[in-house]
Amino acid sequence: MLYFLLKALHVASDIIWVGGMLINAFVISMVPAPIRGGVITALRRYDRIVTTGALAGVWVFGLILAIGYIGFSGGWLHLKLLIVVMLSALHGMQSAWLRRMEANPLLDPPAFVRAGMPIVLVSTIVIVLLAIVKPF
Structure with a gap:
């Protein structure tokens, strides 16, 4: 029973984290510079509380599952x-660029950070396939 509860918390954290990263990527790449300031101010608070909290949940519940039930x-x-390590790094870069862009809305982040949406989506698909199919 505990295994299923941990797995459910891990998946819920995953969904919230990926959603937050997609919101970050959308704002970073699609919101025009003149209106970035207010949008980013609101988003940064959400990112700090919700998305980063979900990231912590992903790691905590995932490591408990890996160590206690699955093994490495x-x-x-x-x-x-x-x-997941690479997505965590991308989230850190997104958060840093949101902070910089809040201070100066005319800044444009590097292409890797602007391309966050397809990176997050493809990575999520690969992770889900690996977790369900377990090909090797």
């Missing part, structure tokens, strides 16, 4: 962890 023997889990 599957190659699929290693690849999944690598992708």
Whole structure:
């Protein structure tokens, strides 16, 4: 029973985190400079509280599941962890650029940060496939 509760909390945290990263990516890449200031101010608070909290949940519940129930023997889990580490780094870059863009709305982040939406979506698809199919 505890396993299913942890798994549900892990998946719920995943959904909230990915949603927050997609919102960040949308604002960073699509919102025009003249109106960025107010939008980013509101988004940064949401990002700090909700998205970063969900990121912590992803790591805590995921590591509890990996250590206590799954083990680190599957190659699929290693690849999944690598992708999650890269998504965590992207979230950090998004948060840093939101802070910079709040101070100066005319700044444009590097292409990697602006391309957050497809990176997050493709990574999420790969992670879900790895977790369900467990190909290796």
